[in-house]
Amino acid sequence: MNQFPTLTSGVICMTPATIGTGFSTRVMRFCDDTEQRWVARGQHGVFVLTFTDISGIDLANLLDFFRSVKGRFDATWTLAINSTTYSNMALDSDDFVVVEQRPNCFSLQVSCKQVVDDPQVIAGNHRQGQSS
Amino acid sequence: MIYYPQIGTNGMMVQLPFSQTFSHLTSVSELDSGPRQSYAWRPNPLKAWDLSYAALEPIEYETLLNFFLGQQGRYAEFTFLDPGGNMVPASENFADASWEKDSTVVGASVAGPFSGSVATTITGTTNGMLASTVLPGGGAIALLLCGSVYVLSPSAGALVLGFIDSGFTLLASQSCSLPANQWTRISFAATLTSLLPVRLLIGGLNSWNGPLSLFGAQVSPLGAAGAYVRTPGNYGVHSSVRFDTDPLVPQYVGPGQIALKLRLTEHA
Numbered sequence: 032m033n034q035f036p037t038l039t040s041g042v043i044c045m046t047p048a049t050i051g052t053g054f055s056t057r058v059m060r061f062c063d064d065t066e067q068r069w070v071a072r073g074q075h076g077v078f079v080l081t082f083t084d085i086s087g088i089d090l091a092n093l094l095d096f097f098r099s100v101k102g103r104f105d106a107t108w109t110l111a112i113n114s115t116t117y118s119n120m121a122l123d124s125d126d127f128v129v130v131e132q133r134p135n136c137f138s139l140q141v142s143c144k145q146v147v148d149d150p151q152v153i154a155g156n157h158r159q160g161q162s163s
Numbered sequence: 164m165i166y167y168p169q170i171g172t173n174g175m176m177v178q179l180p181f182s183q184t185f186s187h188l189t190s191v192s193e194l195d196s197g198p199r200q201s202y203a204w205r206p207n208p209l210k211a212w213d214l215s216y217a218a219l220e221p222i223e224y225e226t227l228l229n230f231f232l233g234q235q236g237r238y239a240e241f242t243f244l245d246p247g248g249n250m251v252p253a254s255e256n257f258a259d260a261s262w263e264k265d266s267t268v269v270g271a272s273v274a275g276p277f278s279g280s281v282a283t284t285i286t287g288t289t290n291g292m293l294a295s296t297v298l299p300g301g302g303a304i305a306l307l308l309c310g311s312v313y314v315l316s317p318s319a320g321a322l323v324l325g326f327i328d329s330g331f332t333l334l335a336s337q338s339c340s341l342p343a344n345q346w347t348r349i350s351f352a353a354t355l356t357s358l359l360p361v362r363l364l365i366g367g368l369n370s371w372n373g374p375l376s377l378f379g380a381q382v383s384p385l386g387a388a389g390a391y392v393r394t395p396g397n398y399g400v401h402s403s404v405r406f407d408t409d410p411l412v413p414q415y416v417g418p419g420q421i422a423l424k425l426r427l428t429e430h431a
Contacts, residue, residue, distance in 0.1 A: 039278040057195060071195045087390030088277045094185065095396050097208070102187030104203035121199075127185040127208070131247065134179070135390035146199050 033099055033108035035120070035143075036092045043112050044080035044141075050112065051077040053144065073148035076117045078110065080143070084136035090129060093139070097127045106146045119147040164302035165241040167404070167427070168230050170223040173386040174307035174352075176246050182213035183247045209429045210245070210401060216423040217416075224413060224421045236409035240402075242300060243427055244384035248399025249392040250297040250308075251363060251380045257283045257293060267291035267366065267373075275378040276313050276346035282378035292367030294327060297382040300402065301329075301360045310363045311350035311388035315376035316341040323370035324351040328359035338370055346378075350388040403430045 037043055055072035082093070100108055102125035110117045123142040130138050169176055185208040192200045219227070234241060244250065253259035258269045267287035275282035285293070297308070310324050325336025335353035355361060363382050383389045383399065392399070407426040414422040 041278075069195075071193075087392055088280065091391070091393035091396060092279075095393065097185060097187075098396055101189065101203040101205075102208070103189040103191055104187065104201045106199055106201065125187040125189050125208075129183045129185075129247070131179060131181040131183075131390075137390070146193075 033096065033105065035108060035110045036096050038082075038085060038089045038092075043110070045083050045085075047081055048112075049077070049079035051079075053077040075145035075148055076110075076120075077144045078112070078117075078120075078142070080141045082140070083138045084133065085138070087135060087137070090137045090139075093141075094127065094129075097122070102127075110143065117145055119145050121146045164300040165233075165239075166302070166306070167241055167243045168226050169307055169384065170219070170226045174309075174384060175223075175386075176244075176384060177212070177214050178216050178218075180215055181247060182215070183245075184211040184213075185209075186211065205431070209431060210248075211407070211429065212243070212245070212247075212427045214423075214425040214427065216421075216425075219413075219421045219423060221419055221421065224423065227423065227425075228411065228413075231406065231411050234406060236411075237406050240405055240430070243401045243404040243429075244298075244306075245397075245399040245401055246383060246385055246389065247392065248383075248397045248401075249394045250382040250384070250399040251295050252394055252398060253295070254380050254392070254394040255281065255283075255378060257285065257377060257380075261295050263294045263362075265290075265292050265294075265367075267293055270374065273315075273376050276315075276348075280378060282313070282315065282376045285375050285377050286373040287366065287371075289369055289372050290367055291371070291373065293365040293377075294362045295380065296329070296360050296362045297326075297400075298361035299400065301358050303355045303357050303361055305354055305356055307352060307354045307384065307386055308361070308382055309350055309352035309385050309388055310380075310382045311348055312365055312380040313346055313348050313378040313391075314341055315344070315346050315378075317344060317374070319343045320372075321370055322349065322375070323364065323366060323368045324349060325364040325368070326353060326355055327362050327364050328357045329362065330359055332357070332359075333364075334361065336364065336368060338368075341375075348379075348388060348391075352386050401429050404428065405430065
């Protein structure tokens with residue numbers, strides 16, 4: 032099972048980082064203005080990890096991870112952040128976009144989420160700060 | 164072989180900010196009942212590049228314009244030597260078959276120059292060498308390439324970096340000084356012309372008498388080494404690339420200054 036890599040500095044990501052929670056509710060609205068709702072998926076973690084001006088070796092580690100999980104394909108990897116390990120993670124996108132703003136300084140964002148319900152996710156857990 | 168042009172005397176191909184996109188292609192079905200099914204269509208991601216030229220000189224723009232006209236916009240295919248990639252096929256695995264070894268033995272793994280990285284001990288006789296093909300299609304015409312490698316030597320010495328063609332003709336070389344017991348990235352840039360495939364040469368020419376530790380061999384189409392890029396994860400030779408636009412729309416931003424944005428896409 033893959034694990035999201037840490038940077039050479041030892042942290043998972045930089046600020047700002049989004050560590051959120053989400054649900055997946057289906058809504059069917061009918062012609063007579065009535066509706067039916069049901070829970071497709073319960074509480075799960077939603078994450079946006081930011082990397083600003085990281086080095087080539089850190090980028091190489093992240094890129095190796097992206098290639099190993101094949102974008103959105105793999106939904107079995109784990110993310111260890113703030114002393115909590117989130118399992119059954121999947122990337123939100125098949126695209127891995129890297130911008131070199133200054134020589135040898137790379138910036139990118141990684142959006143990912145849990146694909147199974149996880150009761151350890153605390154509602155409203157939205158944190159900004161260096162995450163490790 | 165048609166290469167995307169280097170448009171400056173320093174090998175400039177892109178300006179900052181330089182954006183690269185690695186794209187997988189996945190079909191995903193998330194069923195309401197919970198299960199998730201996914202299928203990966205590509206074994207490896209394809210790349211796209213957003214090239215943003217903030218200030219080109221007219222002669223540089225003309226070089227790009229002529230190349231664009233030659234490709235007829237999105238129509239024709241060319242090879243892009245990726246400034247954000249590494250033209251060495253296996254940058255950290257010197258035991259890989261892509262490395263030709265002569266009087267050289269690839270030994271044990273040792274700690275590399277970066278946290279968590281793994282380097283390789285190389286032993287060899289005085290004239291031992293390693294060579295890896297970096298331009299398999301050949302056809303270099305005044306092409307500026309920069310080779311580099313991280314080296315740890317137990318004693319002060321020197322190591323040759325160079326470029327040879329597939330016929331072992333020495334195209335260019337430089338003896339690089341090595342300090343004792345300190346990871347050092349040595350690099351060497353040269354403008355090459357050869358119709359044959361080009362290879363990076365490490366060692367040889369009576370330059371060293373091991374053992375040495377090596378990590379991260381790299382060749383970039385630049386005048387300097389640039390950020391280290393690992394392969395096979397981010398290979399730098401892309402032979403199936405096209406422009407992603409039919410109109411070329413320059414913006415004249417000042418006297419003798421032209422801004423231009425281009426997107427290149429790789430195809431399977």
